[in-house]
Amino acid sequence: MTTIDTFSEGRKLRRATSGTPRTLTEGTLTEDKPQDWQQASQNPPKGAADGAQAKGGKPAGLHTISRGAWLPYLVPVGLVLVWQILSSTGLISDRIMPSPVAVLAAFWERLLSGELGRDVAVSGARALSGLLIGGSIGFLLGIANGVSKLSEQLTDTTLQMLRTIPHLAMIPLVILWFGIGEEAKLFLTSLGVLFPIYLNTYHGVKNVDRDLVEMGRIYGMSNWSLFRKVIFPGALPSIFVGLRYALGIMWLTLIVSEAIAANSGIGYMANTAREFMMTDVVVLALVIYAVLGKLADVVARALERWALSWNAAYQA
């Protein structure tokens, strides 16, 4: 209810202030709720059209559309341009920082040779299997501890204690246990994603509306049905928060563990390039990590929007 009201408030606000500079409107919305901002930025043409109508259909509306579309990219594009100019004029040495064009060339070359595809696939598979293993364990523990008092008493305190150990601090121990092979990377990534997923799943289950659970019982739902129809969907918003947080940790852990030792993957690509002072490939590796991280987040967001479409906060 509250969220819906916020929505319509947001719309009203947008319409009411559409005569004034657009940035003000956006600023107001952004402060309130991120999804309002999304809403605003997703259909700028509508707001802009309103603005145009308010001003008696002047072409100012058109101008506003294009500005809203390109303005956010002005700074990054500008930075890349400046970087390119500094590199081309020799103000920045190639050994410190390759030019954007050089990075692009490295990308193209490795893409054609197939090396890049292979390395990305290897790193992606590592990341995903870590997420799958750690995420499943965290999810199952979160559900179990959320619904069962016994399980909670048995394991929650332990997990809360283990959680305080930064998982990357375990690297020396992990190397002693597993060496520097795949197991070490898998273990670290799994461990890293386990806790955010556990905590948020547990928290989500604990916070499912008691009245809804009682309603389910009144209507004779079995435990399984209660889980499927009430508890899991109720915990889902929180689980998604955990998932998106875990994705960040997943990439971070992978980058660190690939930097320590690897004979394939993006980290390997970067390490070998460093030995040969190929700064363009090193920077390319950074860019690819960034793109993969963004991609994972976009996919998670899309999944979230789809799964939580019943929730006014996620409605398009």
Added chain:
Amino acid sequence: MPVSSYLLPSAMVWDAFELQERAYFPDGTEVRPIAEPPVLPKAPAGLRLRGVEKAFGDNRVLRGIDLDVPAGQFVAIVGKSGCGKSTLLRLLVGLDEPTGGEIDFIDDGGDRVAPDARIVFQEPRLLPWFSVADNVAVGLGDGVPKAFARREAELVLDEVQLSEKAREWPAKLSGGQRQRVALARALVSRPGLLALDEPLGALDALTRISMQQLLTRVWRELGFTAVLVTHDVTEAVHLADRVIVLDEGEVKLDLAVPRPHPRHHGDPELALLEGQLLAAILGES
């Protein structure tokens, strides 16, 4: 029966209320006039309570309640806040066990039958991630074939005049509409008895009047036994055949309301009964 969804100017809505023939929810949905032929009939279940007690530790909330509710009757329970109304309802529908006495469900002839009750709370308690129709289908229980569930949900949604909202998310509905979905969910399995715990308490005055008419109509069409807890004596005398005043965990007054339906808001006899009830609740003799 098709549900019309006229949008009338507000003056006409008021006229409609005045006439008492038909009324409209503030959202524009028409409240059907009370229909004569019952649809979806089902044998109602009466109640027989003997010395029913309920204590929470030292707190004796119900202290020996004796009550006979004939099958099909509409009973309202009123009383001060904290006098045990909700506790009694929870016992009736089996959500809690009494600490003493017996609760039996009976048929027309007074023979014991299996408990067969549903409850509607003040909050609709809908699953926000299920469509309206799927929420109603929850009332049928687990393992019901999909097609059957859908058909039953549609039937009962038509009964509460929400057919056109079957595919909506609950978040898109108004408070009154949500409560009608909760009512549909409670009724979809055709219970012999429906308990209502201040079901209209959270609604605005206009919606409440429309909902009262809807409740009366649904009760007359489906023929279940209704036990309504309310803090509103006007509501009690307008809806019920009989009003019971609970006080300190005992039945203080058991008052028949011998007026035919539909009842009118200006009815002086009802006003008289209201006065009697208020006096009993407030402890004047």
